[in-house]
Amino acid sequence: MNFLAKIADWFRSIGTATRNGITRLGFATRFFWAIVRASGPTFMRPRLLIREIYHAGVLSLVIVLMSGLFIGMVLALQGYETLVRFGATEAMGVLVALSLVRELGPVVAGLLFASRAGSAMTAEIGLMKTTEQLAAMDVMAIDPVARVVAPRFWAGVISLPLLAAIFSMLGIYGGFLVGVKLIGIDGGAFWGQMQVAVDWRNDVMNGVIKSVVFAFAVSLIAVFEGYDATPTAEGVSAATTRTVVTSALAILALDFVLTVFMFRGGVN
Amino acid sequence: MHSASSNERNFASTPQPTDASAHIELREVSFGYTPERQILSGVNLTVPRGKLVAVMGGSGCGKTTILRLLCGQHVASSGQVLVEGKDVAHMSRDELFAHRRKLGMLFQFGALFTDMSVFENIAFPMREHTDLPEAVIRDLVLLKLNAVGLRGAAQLRPSELSGGMARRVALARTIALDPSLVLYDEPFAGLDPISLSVVGQMIRKLNDALGMTSILVTHDIAESLKIVDYIYFISEGRVVAEGDVESIKASTDPFVKQFVNGEPDGPVRFHYPAVALEEAFR
Amino acid sequence: MSKKTIDLWVGVFVALGLGALFFLALKVGNLLNFKEQKNGYEVMARFDNIGNLKPRAPIKSAGVVVGRVESIKLDPQTYEAVVRLHLEKNFQFSRDTIAAIFTSGLLGEQFVGLEAGGDSQMLKDEEWIKKTQSAIQIEKLISQFMFSKAQETPATTAAPSGAGVKP
Numbered sequence: 001m002n003f004l005a006k007i008a009d010w011f012r013s014i015g016t017a018t019r020n021g022i023t024r025l026g027f028a029t030r031f032f033w034a035i036v037r038a039s040g041p042t043f044m045r046p047r048l049l050i051r052e053i054y055h056a057g058v059l060s061l062v063i064v065l066m067s068g069l070f071i072g073m074v075l076a077l078q079g080y081e082t083l084v085r086f087g088a089t090e091a092m093g094v095l096v097a098l099s100l101v102r103e104l105g106p107v108v109a110g111l112l113f114a115s116r117a118g119s120a121m122t123a124e125i126g127l128m129k130t131t132e133q134l135a136a137m138d139v140m141a142i143d144p145v146a147r148v149v150a151p152r153f154w155a156g157v158i159s160l161p162l163l164a165a166i167f168s169m170l171g172i173y174g175g176f177l178v179g180v181k182l183i184g185i186d187g188g189a190f191w192g193q194m195q196v197a198v199d200w201r202n203d204v205m206n207g208v209i210k211s212v213v214f215a216f217a218v219s220l221i222a223v224f225e226g227y228d229a230t231p232t233a234e235g236v237s238a239a240t241t242r243t244v245v246t247s248a249l250a251i252l253a254l255d256f257v258l259t260v261f262m263f264r265g266g267v268n
Numbered sequence: 269m270h271s272a273s274s275n276e277r278n279f280a281s282t283p284q285p286t287d288a289s290a291h292i293e294l295r296e297v298s299f300g301y302t303p304e305r306q307i308l309s310g311v312n313l314t315v316p317r318g319k320l321v322a323v324m325g326g327s328g329c330g331k332t333t334i335l336r337l338l339c340g341q342h343v344a345s346s347g348q349v350l351v352e353g354k355d356v357a358h359m360s361r362d363e364l365f366a367h368r369r370k371l372g373m374l375f376q377f378g379a380l381f382t383d384m385s386v387f388e389n390i391a392f393p394m395r396e397h398t399d400l401p402e403a404v405i406r407d408l409v410l411l412k413l414n415a416v417g418l419r420g421a422a423q424l425r426p427s428e429l430s431g432g433m434a435r436r437v438a439l440a441r442t443i444a445l446d447p448s449l450v451l452y453d454e455p456f457a458g459l460d461p462i463s464l465s466v467v468g469q470m471i472r473k474l475n476d477a478l479g480m481t482s483i484l485v486t487h488d489i490a491e492s493l494k495i496v497d498y499i500y501f502i503s504e505g506r507v508v509a510e511g512d513v514e515s516i517k518a519s520t521d522p523f524v525k526q527f528v529n530g531e532p533d534g535p536v537r538f539h540y541p542a543v544a545l546e547e548a549f550r
Numbered sequence: 551m552s553k554k555t556i557d558l559w560v561g562v563f564v565a566l567g568l569g570a571l572f573f574l575a576l577k578v579g580n581l582l583n584f585k586e587q588k589n590g591y592e593v594m595a596r597f598d599n600i601g602n603l604k605p606r607a608p609i610k611s612a613g614v615v616v617g618r619v620e621s622i623k624l625d626p627q628t629y630e631a632v633v634r635l636h637l638e639k640n641f642q643f644s645r646d647t648i649a650a651i652f653t654s655g656l657l658g659e660q661f662v663g664l665e666a667g668g669d670s671q672m673l674k675d676e677e678w679i680k681k682t683q684s685a686i687q688i689e690k691l692i693s694q695f696m697f698s699k700a701q702e703t704p705a706t707t708a709a710p711s712g713a714g715v716k717p
Contacts (some may be wrong), residue, residue, distance in 0.1 A: 166567055196615060
């Protein structure tokens with residue numbers, strides 16, 4: 001009997017976790033619509049948006065530039081090791097560009113964005129909630145979702161695709177530096193093969209679409225966790241951690257789904 | 269002491285539903301986040317226009333909840349919360365916003381916007397709710413800051429202010445749009461004696477000079493007795509005593525006496541409910 | 551941080567981001583060349599079998615990319631594949647050009663190879679390439695090989711017996 005009770009407890013805990021997860025997903029969805037409905041002021045007053053783009057985008061620029069450059073350089077070095085065995089080092093441009101544009105650009109830029117800007121958004125909104133700044137706005141008859149949440153959300157949605165593009169560009173340049181300048185592959189072959197192999201619609205546009213989807217996901221997670229945080233110091237720090245973890249999982253899961261739909265042609 | 273005084277400032281001895289001068293009126297208001305745990309149960313409270321009223325009680329007795337009900341952030345589970353005769357619970361979205369625009373609230377720790385300067389904090393409600401030209405806003409902000417003696421601090425960040433200064437800036441922001449009703453949530457919490465006295469005097473002066481109605485939620489009995497017109501005592505979700513300053517000071521009510529004199533034991537028990545000591549150590 | 555500084559940085563950031571998008575589309579994704587092709591002309595060709603050929607596959611002549619496959623359809627009457635070829639306008643091909651489907655490398659992507667003939671008249675827009683050569687299918691090659699081997703086997707076993715008879 002005791003054993004059965006333990007099994008029942010175990011299933012019950014799964015049930016509770018599932019129900020909580022679904023409830024939170026429901027809240028997040030409703031929150032998303034609340035943001036969309038309250039987005040008027042964000043676009044009527046670009047000053048709010050510009051300030052938040054500065055915080056979300058410009059302040060993430062350095063880490064994205066550096067990571068992009070290094071990841072491109074590493075891709076070129078590792079790619080060379082493999083390609084040289086098949087005598088196909090000219091394909092390095094293709095390798096670097098396709099890896100970055102299709103996968104690494106959107107995904108790694110998304111992960112960096114979540115940990116740099118997303119966590120900051122959560123902490124900021126959570127802190128405003130803890131110190132009753134959001135309640136103060138509410139009492140002043142100013143909707144905190146319109147004034148605080150929506151500008152941050154849209155700034156994230158705008159910033160991440162740009163960061164992902166910058167990341168890919170820097171990565172390709174990093175690959176060029178290592179492949180052409182350091183190892184000595186023919187520069188013409190590097191760019192030429194890349195241009196033949198990379199399709200602007202199937203590869204570049206799909207990469208951009210990925211980054212836009214990630215941008216919506218990460219920004220929503222970040223502002224939701226902040227707004228939903230328990231208004232205490234521990235609550236805010238827990239929410240910040242949740243933002244990074246949930247965002248990372250969301251990016252990787254969405255990436256898989258999107259890849260299946262976008263690049264099915266390569267599988268069949 | 270209940271309703272016995274003939275003092276002319278004793279205006280709320282019995283709640284008069286048709287009292288024309290009542291700005292705020294709570295009738296039999298109950299509230300709880302869950303049905304099992306009631307925070308307020310059957311509270312009656314009246315605040316006439318232009319008066320400064322204190323709502324006092326121990327920590328966690330539901331004082332702040334009354335303020336949240338008044339500004340429409342919570343809705344009473346039963347009873348009426350009337351502002352100028354209109355029930356806050358039944359206001360439309362537009363009416364609620366109009367009500368909030370005429371209302372100022374000073375939060376416990378000021379709730380200044382940390383990403384704006386002092387100047388921008390006070391300009392914030394003006395910018396959001398009016399189309400005043402920049403020059404007019406500037407003059408108004410400096411006037412408000414001057415009223416709290418902090419015109420020189422206009423360009424500081426909230427993080428650069430002391431606790432007392434932050435509270436005064438928050439006060440200036442609260443009255444930025446000349447509200448007709450101001451709610452103070454623990455305005456004296458965590459202040460040194462000088463700042464405390466300054467803020468207290470300021471609340472009284474603003475109330476008289478601007479003709480506002482003020483509700484002061486606090487547990488600082490000494491400072492309140494110096495400035496307010498009338499006091500309500502709340503314990504365990506209900507009004508247990510009320511009266512003007514003189515009658516409170518002269519009161520023989522055990523709860524009021526315990527609260528005014530700060531006695532550790534009395535109607536409010538020192539011990540959390542537990543089994544008898546002899547039982548516990550047997 | 552003053553408004554002007556923030557504006558400047560946000561401006562730099564957005565310009566850099568848009569620049570990167572253009573870089574990816576033009577320099578990496580070759581959007582410009584694709585646009586140029588739109589000024590070219592289209593010819594059609596029938597193939598018995600196109601193998602793994604896909605739309606947007608390159609068309610090469612002497613190894614140089616001269617266009618892209620526009621679309622691939624099945625002719626319901628003849629059960630042949632009809633391939634539309636988009637060629638750049640500065641490359642002209644004679645009317646007896648042969649179109650063939652090749653594979654780059656052993657297992658690489660497939661492309662259409664054009665081999666110009668000697669006709670003085672050139673292919674025009676919406677004309678048909680008459681001579682085509684289908685994709686080589688590994689399965690067919692293998693089965694042909696096995697079949698010919700199977701045919702050979704009795705011949706080779708017969709030969710010694712025949713030889714045995716002869717003397």
